[in-house]
Amino acid sequence: MNSTILLDVVGVIGAGQMGTGIAQVLAARGLRVILSDRKFEIIERGIGVMNRSLEKQVKSGKISPEDAASTLARIETAVSLEPFRAADFVIEAAPEDEEIKKAIFRKLDQVTPVGSILSSNTSSISITRLAAVTSKPHRVIGMHFMHPVVSVPLVELAKGMHTSDSTFQRTMGLCQRLGKTVCVSQDRPGFIMYRVLMPMINEAFFCMMEGVGSPEDIDRGMRLGTNAVLGPLKLADSIGLDTCLSIMRTLQHQFGDSKYRPCPLLVQYVDGGWLGVKSGRGVFYYGPGAAENMAEKANARRAATADASAINKGFAAKALNEPPSTCGADPAAVSPHAELGYMLRGADHGGDAHKHMMRVLHVASGMGSAPANRGMRC
Ligand SMILES: NC(=O)c1ccc[n+]([C@@H]2O[C@H](COP(=O)([O-])OP(=O)(O)OC[C@H]3O[C@@H](n4cnc5c(N)ncnc54)[C@H](O)[C@@H]3O)[C@@H](O)[C@H]2O)c1
Structure with missing residues (x-):
């Protein structure tokens, strides 16, 4: 037709x-x-x-x-x-x-x-x-x-x-x-895409909450290790943490299986209004115009990764997938470590439990003295 x-x-x-x-x-x-x-x-x-x-x-x-x-x-x-x-x-x-x-x-x-x-x-x-x-x-x-x-x-x-x-x-x-x-x-809860993706994002939140790794290590590991454009935490910020939470609740309710229970830290972020790129802050901090800039960078990475695999030059994809602060492509961007420090120091972030979790992550990720008061530009 x-x-x-x-x-x-x-x-x-x-x-x-x-x-x-x-x-x-x-x-x-x-x-x-x-x-x-x-x-x-x-x-x-x-x-x-x-x-x-x-x-x-x-x-x-x-x-x-x-x-x-x-x-x-x-x-x-x-x-x-x-x-x-x-x-x-x-x-x-x-x-x-x-x-x-x-x-x-x-x-x-x-x-x-x-x-x-x-x-x-x-x-x-x-x-x-x-x-x-x-x-x-x-x-x-x-x-x-x-x-x-x-x-x-x-x-x-x-x-x-x-x-x-x-x-x-x-x-x-x-x-x-x-x-x-x-x-x-x-027609099943989460269909294919989010039935597979959302439990991964939820698990990344559990890893962050338990201090298994810093947000940047979780994202870098999953991004480079699975050849993805974004790590699960930044992807969650881009989708919207409220949307991620609603989907986890639908999966939990519809399947009646506790394996889909939303991570309490995800719930807390949404309760506190940290919805991701659309609210300016989620796991990471975003400045004005972040949604469009992030989409553009993701496109560039996607295109570069496709080119790199077509000409079999793995090093090109790696360089383009490195955080800007390490590959030096964008001096205006600061590392997610700095971003985590921003969240640690900011007077407006969540409750004591969250502050404690951030201190744990700070120690676990081996960060030094307090970094500059800037969020990552996406
Ligand atoms: N964000 C993602 O990455 C993503 C990806 C795939 C699918 N989705 C799905 O797309 C849908 C929308 O997600 P989003 O991220 O755009 O959410 P969003 O919160 O950015 O946008 C939803 C919009 O709907 C409007 N709205 C609320 N009630 C309304 C009503 N009664 N009539 C008309 N408009 C109304 C809101 O004002 C808002 O502008 C959801 O079902 C979500 O699961 C989201």
């Missing part, structure tokens, strides 16, 4: 990290987009992020200024779902909370045309249960983009119990149009 002919308007719900990236990718491929959130201020912030991402693509010569302008021009904004009456396809990217998503799907069931497809970018919530609150569950499907959406080539598709073949094929067609590669999962 040729989805490029059938699709014209795509509605995106949620102008957060994921919704913004999804809207940008859709508009860049010529689709008209309606981007909706609860408040215009939130949407404006998302459009600002998109604008900066497009400007960087123009500067690097990947797209022309006209392409950037026409991408933005294809995006309309809304603070209600009423305009979704015109949508052929909807991608919901609201927070990872089943009740919020169900309320949205109930409303979508009422306003969208009967032939449209309703997809969710959920990382872990049952597609079958979301579909069950609608009157036409055959048109509901899981469409799980990865962060940062603009550069990560994968979309995980999850077929719910009611999802029709036609819904699946049309969603595959949209993925192709976006230039994404698909992996297909059964």
